Amino acid sequence: MERITITIDDDLLASVDALVNAKGYTSRSEAIRDLLRAAARAEHVTDTDTPCVATLTYVYNHAQRDLPQRLADAQHDHHDLSVATTHVHFGHEDCLEVAILRGPAAAISAHANELTA
Ligand code: NI
Incomplete structure (x- = not known):
């Protein structure tokens, strides 16, 4: 050491x-x-093609222009990684989603980064 x-x-x-x-x-x-x-x-x-499962939790403001549509577009673009998504109307404008993902680690990591960017 x-x-x-x-x-x-x-x-x-x-x-x-x-x-x-x-x-x-x-x-x-x-x-x-x-x-x-x-x-x-x-x-x-996250740098490999190791098969993995992941949960991704995020909160977003659904009143923010284009954001709900952009999130939905990103999820549809990677439907092969998506197992399920739970949506909670968390407040008057805030939404909480938990996405359950499954696939190669590198692809999941890239998709998670895209969703949370
Ligand atoms: Ni909502």
Whole structure:
């Protein structure tokens, strides 16, 4: 194992310490190693054609011009990835949707990025 030095601002360091306490890590190093492993794993998985299932949850304002139509168009363009979508009228203008997706990891990741952009 190598020792490295990183520079981090006070607010972010406070978040790391809160995480250490909440999850019971024995040190900041252990918490940061875990976070880096998870990030590396996620990056690796989304870069492949590994078959996967995913849920994507997002909230949007249905009164925003073109947005509901653009979302529906994106979903129809990738109907092959879509298992089901649940729509909840979350407020007077806000809608919450949970999309259940299935397909190659890279395609799902790209579609999720498109939906949430
Ligand atoms: Ni709605």
